[in-house]
Structures are given as structure tokens and as C-alpha cells.
Amino acid sequence: MEWDEEFQWSKEAVHFSARKQTKWWFAKRFLHPSIMAxxxxxxxxxxxLGVDNFTAEAYIDIVKKHGLEISQPGLDATKGHKAYDVSVKRNSGDMHKTAGGKQCPDVHQRPCSGFMEVMAPVFSRDAWRCVWHMIQNDLVHGWGLDFNFWRCVDDPEEQFGIVDAQYVVHHGVPTLRDQGNGEKQGSRAKVKDRQYEEMHAFDSRMDNADKELANSTARSSSQP
Known part of the structure; x- marks a missing residue:
């Protein structure tokens, strides 16, 4: 293991590798809430992710200070990729919770607040217990989860936060999508297609679950 020479903890850790799989596939199978308790x-x-400007201990101190249940480090958009304005590192303060500007005319709508990307989330123990149950066994890419993390806390606008004082660079290296060639199942185009298909499937399942819950609640309230 190449990390063993650089990091002392690596020799004591269990390392797991699965070709052509994703972190959500791994999390659903090996990071059960009872194991992570x-x-x-x-x-x-x-x-x-580039972590030259990130220290985990300092990050956790900020998360605890602000009572964040789901968080992520800010992104240095001058050196890497960014998908949402809310995730971009700011130069004032420890952390921020909202975004403004043209992308966010309504600060109370996701992804302008109460939102965390699937790229680099950090979950509290309680939040992870909820998120783990939302991960679908057959949807390995996790697309769509980020717009539903809010379900796992009491007050998303207060308990979500981007930590600016400890930040990372998202290099945007498509490791999985570069496996295979254009004619095979593992090609970049086909993997991208599957990501969107999984997102639509996940959104549909969540919509159906919401409708079922609403119908169940209505039936319960109508009973004498």
C-alpha cells in the first residue's frame, strides 16, 4: 500500500478497493449506522480532492462550534471545479450557510441554502443514520441524494454549512468515467447516461414515498 510509507495510520487501517464502483456503493454495504456508531x-x-489547505481536526472544531449536522469544506474555485455557488469558499469567517447572486434569487430554495453536494459531504452520526437509509442498493452513483439531505436534519438552513476556513480543491478527474472505451459499458458517455438515469429513478422513488406518506397521514387523520 503506497500510503503506508507516508501515513502511519494507514498501516492500521482496513483498505478496500472495488474496480468500477463508487463510494455510495461502498457506503451502503460497509458503513451501516451500527458500524459507524x-x-x-x-x-x-x-x-x-486537493487537501493541501485542509486539516480534519480544525474542520471538526468549526463544525461543532456552529452545530452543523451536514457540512462540507469550501471549494477553491480559482484552482478547481465548482457546480454550485453555495459551495465556493469565501474569504471571511469560519463558514457560511447560504448563497446569493443570479443563481440564487431566493436564498431559501435549494441549492442556495440547506444544501450539500455529494462530492465532499461530512455527516454527523445522527445525520448519517438517516442518509444511509436513503442510499439505494441499486443506484451506485448517488445522484439526487444531495437535494434530499435536508430530510435528515431538523433545520437544514441552520444545520447545513460550508466551512471556509478549511477548504479543498475539486480537480474534477473523472476516474470512473475514463474506464473503458466509447463502445463499452464502462465508457464515459455510458457512465454519464447511467448517472442521469439513476438520478431520475431516485427522484421518482422519493416522490412516490412522499405521496404514500401523505396518503397514509390523510387516512390516519380521517379515522375517528
């Missing part, structure tokens, strides 16, 4: 936080990060 001894840990205060779960870091579920992509593999293409």
Missing part, C-alpha cells in the same frame, strides 16, 4: 462524523469524499 462509535464515530462522531463520517467523511464521504470523492477521490479527486
Amino acid at each position: 462509535p464515530y462522531d462524523y463520517v467523511f464521504l469524499w470523492d477521490e479527486d
